[in-house]
Amino acid sequence: MALLTHTLSCLFGIGSWVAINGMWVELPLIVPDIPEGWYLPSYLTVLIQMANIGPLFVTLMHRFHPGKLSEVAVIYTIIGVGIIASFLLAFFWKETLVVAGSSRSVALLVLTFFLSTVDCTSSVTFLPFMMRLKPQYMTTYFIGEGLSGLVPGLVALVQGVGMVKCINQTQTINGSFGNSTASLELQAWYQPAMFSAQVFFFFLSVMMVVCLGAFLLLNYHPNVRREHKSSRYLEGGIHGENGELSPRENSQPEQKPMISPLESQQPAVQSSFGSGKYSWPECLFLFVVLGWANALTNAVLPAVQSYSCLPYGNNAYHMSATFGAVANPVACFIAMFLPNRSFLLLGVLTLAGTGFGSYIMTTAVLSPCPFLIHYSTGAMLIVMAWVLFVLSLSYVKVMIGVILRDEGHSALVWCGAVVQLGSMLGALTMFPLVSVFGLFKSGDSCNTKCPI
Template sequence: MIEQELEPNKSEDVKFLPENSNAIETVEKKEPKCIDLLNKTACVLFGMGWLPLHFVFSQIPHIIQTAPEKWSLPSQVVIVISLGNIIVLIHYFNKRRLLSYDTTLIFATFIINIASLIAIAFTFDIVVPINGQPHSLFLFIFIFFLASGGCMSVLLFLPFMSRLKKEYLVPYFIGQGVDASVPGLLGLLQGVTSDGNCPNSSEMVFSSRYFFLLGAFFVILSAISFFHLNKQVESRVRSKDESKSSNETKTNCQRSYYVLLLVLQAISSFFQYGIMTGLQSYSCLPYRYGKLVYQVTVNANQFLGGIIVYLISLTELKSTRRLLVISALQMCIISYEITTAFMSPTPPMVLSLFGSVHIAFVWIIGNVTLFYTKLSIAAILREKSPKHLYYYGAATQVGAAAGALCSFVVNGKFLNFAVNSICTILLGDVKKRYATEIDTMRENAYQIFKTGRATGIENYFFFLRDFFIEILGRSIKLYGDRFVQTVIEEHRASLDENYIGDYIDAYLLQQKKEKESSGIKMYCLLLLCLSNPDKELVACLNEIIQTASESTGQTEAFLLLHTAMHPEVQKKMHEELDEVLGDRLPKLDDRSSLPYTDAVIHETIRINSIAPISQVHVATETTQFCGYTIPKDTFITFALREILMDPEIFEEPEKFKPERFLDRELKSKLIAFGLGKRACIGEVISKNTLFLFTTYFFQKYCISLPKGYENPSTEPEPGFTTGARPFKIIIQERR
């Protein structure tokens, strides 16, 4: 039996193990250093299985400028890449039939990757109409093939590496660690596409077409490396009976231990390749040196990945105890990173230098623990059959796919900004304790303005108020009342006369002062609200949250629309924000130092008045006004939009000209929120929120309109409160 296994012409010595051993150990002649170095270099190149997709990722910022999908291109690419997992499922259900063809499948993967990159180079800018809409059909088709190849590499490459010497596993993982740095470095050499909005942008040295062709060249090098490694595999003598060894593994080692390792690998991939990528910007950017922190942490992962893997390989990788300890540390670090992301834009120590240093350290150490977990699990499974490394690849792919899906869902936080900011100003720092309640109030505000009550008809016919409450459902009103009442009671219990943290503090302190100065008057007022002494405050807070959140959200949309259509306005805002704020977060006290930014907000409010008419007023007595007699009890409303578009007050009112509000006298004529005691009570809150949103957003981003589309309409959608019609913009981080 032994003689049948060995070929006589092999230049290897065979050492027989003791009789109770079930395997044959081969003692190979030590290879020359140059050959060993060549093999390790080939392992590094072979380990770059996701290199083709990284070339695509590096070109998305350039392609997005001309692709018909514009700003939605990245999310659509993510979906197409996720579909590549279909090929993994096909292989999994046919793995027994295909296991003997793994070498052929690896060669086929390289051929598909090379052909797809060459095809993308010549077709990425071809537009195909589908149902009357332009789409980058060929780009998506070939990205799908690249994704299929990338997913297959996770399943096939590691089992193949188990046939080589175990010391070649580390170079393979070094290749995995640096596969993103190759297109990253080429992308830096290539330069950026200028869109006319972001300053200091350089011209492209070579086009995307040549970039993809360079990618095909690197994949060819990787394929040649595999051809060389496969020759090394064919020249080695493997163990006598692999199936018998595999059966021994099942009897000698508990199956649950390997299941635990695979679960740990899936969890690590879930965070490393999925959700943490989407949350990293939220965690890093708010800090004092946020841009630098974000850049350092991302580059440390991309460019230092190979070095990190090499340093980790010098440690003990097969210690189960150390693996579990580092995995526990990894979960603690990830939990902290997620916490800082969800606390954005005010994570711990946000304004201090130490805060910036500590968050960069946390992310770098977190990446090190992820690399260690991945390499340690692979080293443990490497001692077993290729079957174990196959499941290692499957666990990696499942975790990465689940993480990408969760990341796509988590990042839809933008629309909650208005309500979160308003609630912070009114109710204090309650976001962490009452996140569910705040989300419900946001939905309630939307429902209120969506229903018939939002027409304001109950302001003319007061007996209809209860009728509309029934239509909306008393649960909406009662829910808001209970939540706000709970927050008021918390404030009253911790009230400090020397500190006013929010609207409720100010109201309660003023209430206390009036009670002390005029006890009888206050006593009478309390009798009117005997059932609930906070009834007026509760009603006021609910009204502000409902009205201010609606007006703020719609005005934010109009502001983005107009600034995207006027890049010269953005340029002036960026210059002012850079000069006054630098890298620190904006504050309400900065308004007087940012006159142009404040003027942009006022001009947006004027040119697209959210409320075309004011709240109803009633003449308490017969009045003469401009030659007209207004009888007592006459209902009066202001045509706010007509006033704000009056050319006698605002020169060229149809044009977006923020400079007009640099004149303080003209600001007093902006009556978009009404006049008198029945003016909108959410005016101050809404303006403060708009100021914080605008300064924070344009401090970090610039926006533009996608090319190839008609300019969007600035005409509002009609309704009780007007809103912006759907439009598309491109948001880019400022460099």
């Protein structure tokens, strides 16, 4: 039964971000067929930040009206929306409408906004739901969350998204006296995909159905329910068997609140989440590190991944993306078998991850002529930097999640809110730098015109 519960927790975690991660990896197939072209990633960034209205609403309801919002009902709702939106994308992603005199992919943008809302809201609902289960299943959930990027990436790899072949192309140059010369130049040629974007969106819809099935079994399977901490779950009040609040106990404060209304009215409060284990400076450290790690891994560095890798060749780009996606669940496995809650270790790993991220950012800034561009060592270093960057900061994020899980349901709600806040600030910082001011220059995976 423990194996079944671990499997269901992992599948439940995969559904948290699989939809938006799938959208990102499918961009090379989508972009040529829509009027927005390569401006679409910029629009996606804005839509994802607008979708933070979902977690903001849940967090404010939890803070000011604890117990009024049924967590289980919210999860059912967002998973259902994710299933419907990804299914409709398969049919309408190419459809356009004329808006203000220009053709726009309205259906694609609207449905992507709904998927973004689903995934962003999962940060403040899926994690607190895992409080129902015993502590060991939290790490399994994080493994699933890591796989939410790896699984669609592997499917896109099989599909052949973005696979480039360098071919010789004859270029004709006209002279000033009517004569012309021909020269051979390597040009990138994108190979056709094994299956269409429509099939890929059907796959995303199926993954959301699997997430719904895992959630149902985690709630109602009789053997899995034995793995629950208790059949009565505290979330701003006492829940019955279906997760609904008992009306007469609706006003009770939640168990081990991180920030509770009752505490805010007392002049002298314990400087802790409620368990007396951590001081407020330690709590602040955890949240700052959590926000910083998510800003780097979810927004800042992904925005410049192509700039940092493509100058070294298409293989370097695909290897960094694939191995980086593998590093996330690997970090979760390490956290499962070698957990360490030392604040010193978390700080050192955060500094190490930031150092690797700084190297990646430097190569992106120097694109299209970064370090060691004419040497295989350069490609090897950028791939290693991406793997170690994701590995170190993913371990930090998982261990902070485990620490906050022990502090109660409210701590996990705020954990999800900080995750979204860090990601949002990172995205809002990078959007003008990449899309407005154009500070980064793309490299050519087939032709490098840099001095040796």
